[in-house]
Amino acid sequence: MATRYDPQAAEPRWRDAWAETDLFRTKTPAEAGDAPKAYVLEMFPYPSGRLHMGHVRNYAMGDVVARHRRAKGYNVLHPMGWDAFGLPAENAAMERGIDPGKWTYANIDAMRAQFRKLGLSLDWSREFATCDPDYYGAQQALFLKFLEKGLVYRKASKVNWDPVDNTVLANEQVIDGRGWRSGAVVEQRELTQWFFRITAYADDLLTEVQKLERWPEKVRTMQANWIGKSEGLQMTFHFAGPAPAGFEAGIDVFTTRPDTLFGASFVALSPDHPLVVQMAEKSEELKAFRAKCAQIGTSEEAIEKAEKLGLDTGLTVAHPFIEGATLPVWVANFVLMGYGTGAIFGCPAHDQRDIEFARKFGLSVTPVVLPPDTDPAEFRVDDKAYTGPGRIFNSGFLDGLAIDEAKRVAIARIEAAGQGKGAINYRLRDWGFSRQRYWGCPIPIIYCDDCGAVPAPMDSLPVRLPENVSFEKPGNPLEHHPTWKNVDCPKCGKAARRETDTLDTFVDSSWYYARFASIRDPAERAYWLPVDQYIGGVEHAVLHLLYSRAFARAMRDVGELDLPAGEPFAGLFTQGMVTHETYKSADGKWLEPDAVEKRDGAWVETATGAPVEAGAIEKMSKSKKNTVDPDGIVATYGADVARWFMLSDSPPERDVEWTQSGVEGAGRFAQRVWSLADSLSDAPYPAPGEDAASLDLRRVSHRAAKAIDKAIEDFRFNSAIASIYEWVNALKKAEQSDGLLGARAEAISMLARCLTPFMPHLAESVWERIGGKGLVSAAAWPEAEAALITDDTITLAVQVNGKRRGEISVAKDLGNDAVEAAAKALPEVEAFIAGKDVKKTIVVPGRIVNIVVA
RNA sequence: GCCUCUGUGGUGGAAUGGUAGACGCGGCGGAUUCAAAAUCCGCUUCCGCAAGGAGUGCCGGUUCGAGUCCGGCCAGAGGCACCA
Numbered sequence: 032m033a034t035r036y037d038p039q040a041a042e043p044r045w046r047d048a049w050a051e052t053d054l055f056r057t058k059t060p061a062e063a064g065d066a067p068k069a070y071v072l073e074m075f076p077y078p079s080g081r082l083h084m085g086h087v088r089n090y091a092m093g094d095v096v097a098r099h100r101r102a103k104g105y106n107v108l109h110p111m112g113w114d115a116f117g118l119p120a121e122n123a124a125m126e127r128g129i130d131p132g133k134w135t136y137a138n139i140d141a142m143r144a145q146f147r148k149l150g151l152s153l154d155w156s157r158e159f160a161t162c163d164p165d166y167y168g169a170q171q172a173l174f175l176k177f178l179e180k181g182l183v184y185r186k187a188s189k190v191n192w193d194p195v196d197n198t199v200l201a202n203e204q205v206i207d208g209r210g211w212r213s214g215a216v217v218e219q220r221e222l223t224q225w226f227f228r229i230t231a232y233a234d235d236l237l238t239e240v241q242k243l244e245r246w247p248e249k250v251r252t253m254q255a256n257w258i259g260k261s262e263g264l265q266m267t268f269h270f271a272g273p274a275p276a277g278f279e280a281g282i283d284v285f286t287t288r289p290d291t292l293f294g295a296s297f298v299a300l301s302p303d304h305p306l307v308v309q310m311a312e313k314s315e316e317l318k319a320f321r322a323k324c325a326q327i328g329t330s331e332e333a334i335e336k337a338e339k340l341g342l343d344t345g346l347t348v349a350h351p352f353i354e355g356a357t358l359p360v361w362v363a364n365f366v367l368m369g370y371g372t373g374a375i376f377g378c379p380a381h382d383q384r385d386i387e388f389a390r391k392f393g394l395s396v397t398p399v400v401l402p403p404d405t406d407p408a409e410f411r412v413d414d415k416a417y418t419g420p421g422r423i424f425n426s427g428f429l430d431g432l433a434i435d436e437a438k439r440v441a442i443a444r445i446e447a448a449g450q451g452k453g454a455i456n457y458r459l460r461d462w463g464f465s466r467q468r469y470w471g472c473p474i475p476i477i478y479c480d481d482c483g484a485v486p487a488p489m490d491s492l493p494v495r496l497p498e499n500v501s502f503e504k505p506g507n508p509l510e511h512h513p514t515w516k517n518v519d520c521p522k523c524g525k526a527a528r529r530e531t532d533t534l535d536t537f538v539d540s541s542w543y544y545a546r547f548a549s550i551r552d553p554a555e556r557a558y559w560l561p562v563d564q565y566i567g568g569v570e571h572a573v574l575h576l577l578y579s580r581a582f583a584r585a586m587r588d589v590g591e592l593d594l595p596a597g598e599p600f601a602g603l604f605t606q607g608m609v610t611h612e613t614y615k616s617a618d619g620k621w622l623e624p625d626a627v628e629k630r631d632g633a634w635v636e637t638a639t640g641a642p643v644e645a646g647a648i649e650k651m652s653k654s655k656k657n658t659v660d661p662d663g664i665v666a667t668y669g670a671d672v673a674r675w676f677m678l679s680d681s682p683p684e685r686d687v688e689w690t691q692s693g694v695e696g697a698g699r700f701a702q703r704v705w706s707l708a709d710s711l712s713d714a715p716y717p718a719p720g721e722d723a724a725s726l727d728l729r730r731v732s733h734r735a736a737k738a739i740d741k742a743i744e745d746f747r748f749n750s751a752i753a754s755i756y757e758w759v760n761a762l763k764k765a766e767q768s769d770g771l772l773g774a775r776a777e778a779i780s781m782l783a784r785c786l787t788p789f790m791p792h793l794a795e796s797v798w799e800r801i802g803g804k805g806l807v808s809a810a811a812w813p814e815a816e817a818a819l820i821t822d823d824t825i826t827l828a829v830q831v832n833g834k835r836r837g838e839i840s841v842a843k844d845l846g847n848d849a850v851e852a853a854a855k856a857l858p859e860v861e862a863f864i865a866g867k868d869v870k871k872t873i874v875v876p877g878r879i880v881n882i883v884v885a
Numbered sequence: 886g887c888c889u890c891u892g893u894g895g896u897g898g899a900a901u902g903g904u905a906g907a908c909g910c911g912g913c914g915g916a917u918u919c920a921a922a923a924u925c926c927g928c929u930u931c932c933g934c935a936a937g938g939a940g941u942g943c944c945g946g947u948u949c950g951a952g953u954c955c956g957g958c959c960a961g962a963g964g965c966a967c968c969a
Contacts, residue, residue: 033924035923119932247890248889248890249889249890249964250964252888252889252890253888253889253963253964253965255888256887256888256889256965257964257965259965259968261968261969284969285968285969286969287968287969290967299969335945339967363960363967364920364967365967365969366967366969367967367968367969369968370968370969371969374969375969376969377969378969381969383886384967384969385969387967442917455969456968457968458965458968522938547927569963569964572964573964573965679897679908679909680897680898680909680910681897681898682898683896685891685898687897690897690910692910692911693897693909693910695910696909696910699907699923699924700909702923702924702926706924737964748906749897749898749899749908749909750898750899750908752909753898753899753907753908753909754907754908755908756907756908756909757907757908760908763925764926772886825903827904828904829904830903830904830949830950832949832950833903833949833950833951834950835904837904838904871949871950872949873903873949873950875903875950878903879903879904879948879950881903881949882949883949883950
């Protein structure tokens with residue numbers, strides 16, 4: 032009597048069995064012996080309190096890799112923890128009066144329970160949350176070591192201020208002029224902040240990212256662009272007339288186009304340039320101009336319009352190469368204080384911004400780069416700057432040189448004159464990581480009126496967050512706490528104050544991977560790192576992944592970490608999102624998938640029967656109400672089915688659309704697999720037969736095992752799953768033939784092992800049903816027998832003039848001449864070559880025959 | 886504007902330069918059933934009765950052979966963006 036597989040009964044039973052044997056606890060290096068190590072890590076979650084489908088997909092992928100590696104004999108580290116600091120906890124405190132810590136730990140408990148139901152092969156003994164005092168205390172120690180090494184410093188600067196979240200944001204956290212979390216338009220404020228000197232590693236971060244072969248090309252380019260290296264010249268323009276006080280030396284500019292110096296027609300300063308700030312004190316006109324520039328702000332719209340504003344300062348500077356020539360000095364809104372020196376020279380003929388500026392304000396335009404095959408007399412620049420290749424002209428000693436050569440010569444001339452130097456500039460800025468929030472890692476600094484900023488003593492760590500804070504007042508609760516900030520100066524003992532800023536939560540996630548590796552034994556850090564396979568969303572391509580790479584270098588420089596090339600993540604995979612169709616009622620309200628159904632081919636609201644418009648397929652989000660709750664899916668279909676469907680439908684790097692029918696298909700498949708095992712008699716089974724049918728089935732099995740193995744290695748989980756489907760279909764068919772029991776039993780034993788990474792619970796049930804030894808989660812990957820994955824006879828396609836006309840079956844090692852003859856003898860081929868002149872025949876052994884006729 | 890990626894049936898997607906459309910979803914047909922559900926089996930790129938022809942966003946090239954390589958376009962997605 033056929034039985035059905037019941038995931039609700041089976042899944043908890045197997046999870047208990049894994050827990051009892053502590054199956055996924057990593058071995059120590061000594062226990063592991065010769066086994067290679069594999070550190071498989073998925074980006075750890077923020078404990079929002081609820082799992083979503085994106086989590087299921089992310090962690091299902093990681094689990095496939097971890098379980099596969101384990102089966103292949105690796106000592107696997109596959110940990111889980113919580114990125115637990117952050118604003119949502121404070122928002123909950125404000126809205127509902129709950130303590131952020133209690134709220135967070137309750138969420139962690141809820142999510143851990145959900146995670147456990149997924150059957151992930153995690154080593155829970157290494158679990159921690161970033162809000163654990165142990166963790167953030169260690170982080171404070173790191174901060175102090177960085178400070179000592181000069182990698183952390185404090186300075187006053189203009190910062191991005193989020194008026195809704197009441198905190199500073201890093202440049203990386205400002206998206207289109209808005210806060211990445213709040214969406215509020217970001218303001219500029221002058222504040223004293225702690226900075227991480229990420230620019231110290233700019234060059235290394237750029238060089239090494241190019242070498243990360245197991246990272247997606249996309250992420251590598253994104254990081255390279257973000258770092259933004261420019262090589263050029265930094266030089267000084269001397270004033271032609273009397274220099275303003277304090278600027279006797281002249282004006283420094285940075286340029287990547289020293290070859291176009293002869294085409295310079297003006298120098299432009301940023302409205303925030305110190306010289307402009309100084310002059311504005313005595314000039315109402317300049318003051319007004321600065322205000323006007325500041326107004327435009329950084330909003331998307333403002334930059335889109337990009338109207339060029341300018342004001343002539345009346346100052347002039349001397350041209351470095353042309354005796355007696357002078358250039359006017361302007362203030363221009365398009366010159367940014369934060370990049371280079373905050374001043375440029377403008378060469379309108381060969382820079383689009385400069386030409387727009389020059390045309391608007393009537394400045395001269397001198398072309399100095401002549402495009403190839405162009406008559407100098409014919410060459411004009413109107414409103415479009417010429418930025419292509421060519422030869423230098425109108426340029427004295429640079430005439431006739433190619434652009435690159437001219438750059439070198441110009442730089443050499445400026446250097447010889449002592450007026451400047453070849454220089455490299457980066458777009459990357461230091462990371463301001465102070466945040467004016469409560470729920471974060473306290474910065475271990477004490478301010479003393481006499482001693483200044485004093486590091487908290489190492490033995491006073493962790494500097495703990497106070498409990499019983501009030502969220503009544505806006506602003507930083509630590510600032511408002513009655514006693515917490517009052518401490519004595521560690522140096523002089525006088526009354527002093529704690530730093531009330533906390534660290535950006537991106538600091539917490541910049542080194543957690545190292546904590547997992549060393550939480551049991553500090554000596555294991557070197558054994559486990561780097562992470563062999565890191566998996567997460569592409570939205571972290573710049574922020575988290577860049578910070579982590581920089582942190583790994585900083586940790587190396589303070590003796591905390593020793594990594595080849597400084598890289599923490601040897602392999603990176605960025606998975607796509609989970610999407611779902613959206614539904615809208617006639618009055619424009621979003622409807623949940625559960626509230627609608629299809630009747631007679633049209634979508635209607637289940638409750639009312641009112642028509643529903645099925646809309647775009649978008650990322651699951653609460654606002655569009657197109658989310659599907661993993662708990663419900665797990666309760667209905669089981670964790671295996673949810674995992675399977677997440678991986679089956681799309682390549683892992685692409686988005687996958689969640690569909691009801693797809694999940695049902697996955698559920699059907701699970702039953703089908705069960706039926707294969709269920710239809711076998713009880714073990715023991717005979718050895719596979721030697722007959723042709725048995726051999727055929729064995730070939731299918733051994734080839735499938737190999738194909739699945741390879742596809743998992745290559746992160747082609749959807750292809751691995753397709754191979755499993757084919758295999759199962761073949762096994763289903765084999766049920767109808769007699770005498771295949773041995774081959775079928777062998778196949779199902781192999782299938783159980785190949786299925787384990789994807790559907791671990793079902794695989795255990797199948798394994799148990801066929802009398803497998805121990806747990807299949809602990810079993811080795813089935814090795815394909817070489818003799819069974821090669822064929823004696825092969826099928827070759829036969830083409831005439833590149834078009835397929837038939838196929839032949841021949842012995843594998845048949846000679847080319849014989850193959851050719853067999854191909855030509857095919858009736859369907861003969862029809863196409865009869866009476867024609869066969870010019871040549873290409874025989875690709877094992878592949879194809881192509882007969883070329885006139 | 887610059888950079889990166891992606892374009893294949895009704896649909897998600899397979900194809901080391903070698904039989905395009907594996908596998909899933911959907912659809913159609915059949916078996917089983919009193920009937921249904923479940924399950925099982927088959928068919929399913931387009932045109933054509935067929936022989937055959939066409940076909941991987943568009944145009945061209947390399948090759949015996951191109952979805953795949955090269956050049957030029959078009960469209961969509963993502964990233965960066967007044968970065969000198």
